[in-house]
Amino acid sequence: MEKPQKKRNTRAPRVASTKLRRGVGMLVINEEGLILAGLRRHASGDKAWQLPQGGLEYREDPEKAAYRELAEETGIPAKDLELLHIHEGWTTYILPPEFIEKAHFKGQKHRWFVFKYKKSGLPDLSKATDKEFSELQWTTASWLYDHTVNFRQQAYREVFKTYASLLA
Numbered sequence: 222m223e224k225p226q227k228k229r230n231t232r233a234p235r236v237a238s239t240k241l242r243r244g245v246g247m248l249v250i251n252e253e254g255l256i257l258a259g260l261r262r263h264a265s266g267d268k269a270w271q272l273p274q275g276g277l278e279y280r281e282d283p284e285k286a287a288y289r290e291l292a293e294e295t296g297i298p299a300k301d302l303e304l305l306h307i308h309e310g311w312t313t314y315i316l317p318p319e320f321i322e323k324a325h326f327k328g329q330k331h332r333w334f335v336f337k338y339k340k341s342g343l344p345d346l347s348k349a350t351d352k353e354f355s356e357l358q359w360t361t362a363s364w365l366y367d368h369t370v371n372f373r374q375q376a377y378r379e380v381f382k383t384y385a386s387l388l389a
Contacts, residue, residue: 240326240327241313241326241327241328241329241330242276242324242326242328242329242330243276243277243329243330243331244274244275244276244277244286244329244330244331244332245274245275245277245283245286245287245290245331245332245333245334246272246273246274246312246331246332246333246334246376246380247272247273247274247287247290247291247333247334247335247336248272248333248334248335248336248380248384249272249273249291249295249297249302249336249337249338250305250335250336250337250338250384250387250388251337251338251341251359252337252341253359253389254387254388254389255359255360255361255388255389256272256359256360256361256362256365256388257272257273257295257338257343257344257357257358257359258270258271258272258357258358258359258360258365258368259271259272259273259294259295259353259354259356259357260354260355260356260357260358261353261354261355262352262353262354262355267368268368268369268370268371269368269370270360270365270368270369271365271369271370271373272365272369272377272380273290273291273294273295273353273354274290274329274331275289275290275293275294276329283307283332283334284304284307284334287334287336288302291336292349292350293349293350293351293353294349294351294353294354295344295346295349295354295357296344296345296346296347296348296349296350297338297344298348301338301339301340301344302336302337302338302339303336303337303339304334304335304336305335305336305337305387306334306335306384307332307333307334307335308332308333308334308335308380308383311330311331311332312330312331312333312375312376312379312380313328313329313330313331313376314328314329314372314373314375314376315327315328315372316328316329316372317372328372331376333380335384335387343357343358343359344357361388361389362377362381362385362388362389365377366378366381
């Protein structure tokens with residue numbers, strides 16, 4: 222009688238670097254249809270600009286996370302925002318290999334929220350509790366696309382295309 226062979230585990234080992242981190246991205250638009258962009262504090266070069274974004278906390282509602290992240294990163298309180306739209310799907314991007322080891326995940330998956338900023342001028346960045354950005358500015362989608370890191374560009378293209386009618 223032939224001895225039964227052990228079943229071989231063919232699944233890839235589960236390591237943190239194979240995961241996508243779930244989060245939210247925020248497209249904040251002013252009266253003129255310009256987009257709020259932040260210059261990453263610890264980045265350099267002409268591709269260091271990005272939209273506000275952040276990770277979801279355990280069991281956190283994505284809409285609540287969007288308001289929380291905007292307050293933390295830009296200092297904008299919820300009362301100064303009008304929620305215009307919630308993007309139906311999720312966008313994803315994969316980090317370059319040099320970022321994966323530090324991040325402990327291979328990329329990010331975002332649900333996008335589109336807000337209108339109800340005040341004039343720039344938000345008061347000194348009120349931000351998370352010092353993610355060193356500077357904020359209002360800009361066009363095309364300028365931001367050209368000044369953000371390559372791995373985020375596809376997600377930004379999808380969001381900008383979906384909400385083109387709202388943008389300058």
